[in-house]
Structures are given as structure tokens and as C-alpha cells.
Amino acid sequence: MTGPRHADHPAQAEPLPQNPDSLEVAPGRARETIEGWLPELATEEELREALEKAFDYRGDVTVTTKDGKKLEGYIFDRVSGPTLASSFVRVLPKDSNQRQKIAYADIAALAFTGRDPAAGKSWEAWVRKYWEKKGSGESGLSLQPESLD
Numbered sequence: 415m416t417g418p419r420h421a422d423h424p425a426q427a428e429p430l431p432q433n434p435d436s437l438e439v440a441p442g443r444a445r446e447t448i449e450g451w452l453p454e455l456a457t458e459e460e461l462r463e464a465l466e467k468a469f470d471y472r473g474d475v476t477v478t479t480k481d482g483k484k485l486e487g488y489i490f491d492r493v494s495g496p497t498l499a500s501s502f503v504r505v506l507p508k509d510s511n512q513r514q515k516i517a518y519a520d521i522a523a524l525a526f527t528g529r530d531p532a533a534g535k536s537w538e539a540w541v542r543k544y545w546e547k548k549g550s551g552e553s554g555l556s557l558q559p560e561s562l563d
Contacts, residue, residue, distance in 0.1 A: 449473060451526045458498060464524050465492060465503055474508055474528025479520045486527060487514070494518075 448471060453464035468475045469492045476486040487507040495501040498519035505514045508528075548555055 448526050449528075449530050453524055455521070455523060461498070461518060461521065462494065462501075465489075465518065465521075466494075468524060468526070469503070471526060471530065473526065473530040475505075476525040476527045477503070477505060477516055477521055478523040478525075479516065480522045481520075482522075485514055485516070488528075 448467055453460065453467075455461045455464060468489045471489070473488075474486050475489055476484055477489075478484050485505055485507055486509075487505040489503050490506050490513075491504040493500075493502055499517055501518040502515050503518070503521075505516060507514060544555065
């Protein structure tokens with residue numbers, strides 16, 4: 415028994431040249447503007463969702479614990495366990511290098527208080543600004559990215 419031969423396949427038309435601008439492109443992840451947001455934390459689901467967004471956020475977040483203490487800093491890690499008591503975030507405080515660990519169960523409020531240093535600095539926004547400047551005749555343009563500061 416033999417398999418199909420190449421000669422038995424229907425003739426294939428020569429492939430059309432591809433225009434890269436017309437190819438399907440999967441959209442990137444849309445970023446929400448959450449700077450200044452004070453999420454409602456009425457349910458466990460709302461708390462977990464807000465803490466996931468806080469972990470993805472590139473600015474500082476102020477965490478208020480149930481005993482009234484406030485800690486402003488960057489959330490650099492989180493562990494989401496089966497219960498709020500077994501779940502926690504780790505925060506690098508704004509004014510210290512001593513990392514803090516806070517259980518989800520101890521969190522009363524969150525506030526996205528810090529500026530997001532990369533907001534509006536996507537590749538697409540950078541390219542658009544570059545071409546706008548170039549189109550207006552601005553000189554001294556460079557293909558080097560702007561500083562995030």
C-alpha cells in the first residue's frame with residue numbers, strides 16, 4: 415500500500431504576497447486607568463479583584479488595615495490562597511526597605527494613590543508621538559525611548 419503522491423494533490427495557486435498591515439493582529443491587553451481609584455471592597459470577590467489589579471499596577475497603593483494602620487507602597491507579590499486568611503500581599507513601603515506582608519483578611523481599604531509612571535507610554539503612543547513630531551517638521555528627533563521619570 416502506498417500513500418498519496420505529490421502529483422495527486424490538486425494544483426495550488428501561487429500564494430498572494432502578504433501585506434503585513436492587513437494581517438490579523440491579536441489585540442494587546444487593554445490597560446485600565448486606575449490611578450486614584452478607591453475600589454469598593456464589600457465582598458471577597460471585590461477584594462480579590464482589587465488586589466489583583468493592585469499587583470498589576472505600576473504605582474504605589476495605600477493599604478488600610480482593619481486596625482486603622484495605613485501603608486503606602488508598591489505591591490510586588492501576592493499569594494491567593496483558598497481563604498482570605500491564607501492569602502496575602504507583600505508591599506515595599508514608600509518610605510522604607512522593610513518589606514511588609516499583609517493578609518487579605520486584614521485589609522479594610524485600598525487606594526491607588528501613586529502615579530503610574532508608565533501610563534500612556536505604550537509603544538503605539540510613542541510611535542504616534544514620533545510621527546506627529548516628524549510630520550510637523552520638528553528636528554532632532556531620535557528613535558530612543560523617553561525616560562519614564
